[in-house]
Amino acid sequence: MTRQERVEELIKEEVCEILRERVSDPRIGFVSVTSVEVSPDLENASIYVSIFGEEKQKEEAMKGLASATKFIRGELGHRLELRVTPGIRFIRDDSLDRGSRVLGLINKLEHENIVPKNKKRPKKR
Numbered sequence: 393m394t395r396q397e398r399v400e401e402l403i404k405e406e407v408c409e410i411l412r413e414r415v416s417d418p419r420i421g422f423v424s425v426t427s428v429e430v431s432p433d434l435e436n437a438s439i440y441v442s443i444f445g446e447e448k449q450k451e452e453a454m455k456g457l458a459s460a461t462k463f464i465r466g467e468l469g470h471r472l473e474l475r476v477t478p479g480i481r482f483i484r485d486d487s488l489d490r491g492s493r494v495l496g497l498i499n500k501l502e503h504e505n506i507v508p509k510n511k512k513r514p515k516k517r
Contacts, residue, residue, distance in 0.1 A: 396432060399430050400428040400430045401428075403468065403480075406472065407428070407464060411464075414463075414467060415460050421449065421453060424441065424444075426441065435478055437481075439483065440482075441485060442485050442486075454484055458482065465477060
């Protein structure tokens, strides 16, 4: 594991804890950190978050995260043992929602292709 990967994992763990225990903004409800990408020079970090809720709640949560960014970066500075605390930005990650929709469509298609019990299945040749 490279240093960059270790820093990404450490930032992910710390931001999760900060969001859970230190940030009290009610707009930031059901937010989970899905991944973190740190630049090779360790000066910038992109934090990908998945937000549970309706579109309006997701937008409000992103506004809450934007307003808490400075506080979260300060907390990271106290917790991380790095020469420079990376600048952070939050990016909404909708991949879990898209994956859930795809699975729903697959399940729907599977149920539509089931032959009713009172009909005979075609013979295999």
